[in-house]
Amino acid sequence: MTDYRNDVPGNWAIDPLRLGVIGTGNAVGDDNPLAWQADALCTQTDPEAFFPEKGGSTRDAKRICAECTVKTECLEYALANDERFGIWGGLSERERRKYRRRA
Numbered sequence: 310m311t312d313y314r315n316d317v318p319g320n321w322a323i324d325p326l327r328l329g330v331i332g333t334g335n336a337v338g339d340d341n342p343l344a345w346q347a348d349a350l351c352t353q354t355d356p357e358a359f360f361p362e363k364g365g366s367t368r369d370a371k372r373i374c375a376e377c378t379v380k381t382e383c384l385e386y387a388l389a390n391d392e393r394f395g396i397w398g399g400l401s402e403r404e405r406r407k408y409r410r411r412a
Contacts, residue, residue: 345382360395367401374399
């Protein structure tokens with residue numbers, strides 16, 4: 310019989326709000342620079358839509374981004390951290406490169 314006690318993380322009893330778990334709303338706190346992720350619509354959808362294969366459609370991801378209340382924060386994060394893959398803040402990798410050149 311397998312002993313699963315070793316697979317349980319040591320912080321299992323800590324409130325996810327205190328850990329800043331994505332999807333727990335604004336209760337994460339203003340001092341967390343990634344608090345905006347708790348309100349990101351992409352955390353409630355299929356992540357594969359935001360990382361399409363080369364030549365794949367970005368339409369679904371961009372439609373979700375268009376409705377997202379933290380789209381600006383997401384794009385700022387991607388630009389500041391040089392995210393090279395995926396849709397961030399409603400822009401693809403290519404669109405973010407063009408954006409950087411114009412700025």
